[in-house]
Amino acid sequence: MPEAIEVEIYKKIAERASGQKVAGVVILDDNYLRGEGTEKYLKNEIIDKQVQQVRRHGKLLLLDFDSSTLGIRFGMTGRLVANGVPAIEALLYTTNLLDSKHERFVLHFANGLVLCVSDPRRFGNVEVNPDEKKLGPDAYTITSADLARVLTSSRATIKSQLLNQTKIAGIGNLLCDEILWRSGISPKKEAGLMSKKQVESLAKVIRNTIENLEERGGSHLGDLQKNRQKNGVCPIEKSALVRESVSGRTTWWCPAHQV
C-alpha cells in the first residue's frame, strides 16, 4: 500500500497541476530527497517551470517538465493531499488522520493549487529524473507477451515475480493475493512452470482485477480482503484460508482451489 490503483487515483488528482507553473517547493524531511540531486538542484529544475504532463508508471507518480521529470514514490503510507483534501480517505495499516507533522513534500503552483505528500511512516521519496527503465511494464496494461517474458524459465515463485517491480510495475501484496486467488494459482507455484494458457489468463485477471478494484476505490477492496484474518474462509468454497509467508510477505491463499 499504496499500489498502482492508489497511485492512479493520486494521478487523477495531480492532473489539476497540468499546464501550471510551480511557484514553490517545500521539502520538510531531508531524507525524502533521493537520487543525484540536492534540494537546490530540485528547486532549480522545477520552480517557475510548467507541468507538461502527469503520468504514472507502476507505483511511481511522474510530473514531466520541459527538461526534467519529478518522480514521487509513496512507500507504505504516503497519500497525496490536494488543497488540504486527501486523494484517498483511508489506507490500510496507517493512521488516516491528516497531521501536519506527517507532511514531507509540498508543491505550490501559480494558480494556488497545493499538492502535499503526507507520509506517516516516511518510506516514500521524491527524485528528479528517476530511472524508469528499472521498472517493468505497467500492470494496468500488462499483456500476455509481457507476462510470458517475466515468468518463463524463472525458478522463483509466481508471487515473488508479480511483486518484483523490475518485472511488472504496480502490484503490491494485497493486489497480488487477490489476483492469484481469482486466478486459482498457488502463490508458491514456480513461475516458469506456468502453461501458456495460464499465463494468458493471468494477464487478463491482472488487468480486470485492477480495473474492478479501482472502481471500488482501492486495492484493499478485493473479494478476499475481509477473509484475510484468523478463521478466514475462501469466499468460493468456504474452506479454510492459509496464512503464511511467501517471498517474505504475509500471504493469504486457498489451497482448495489455488494450485
Ligand SMILES: [Zn+2]
Ligand atoms: Zn478457494
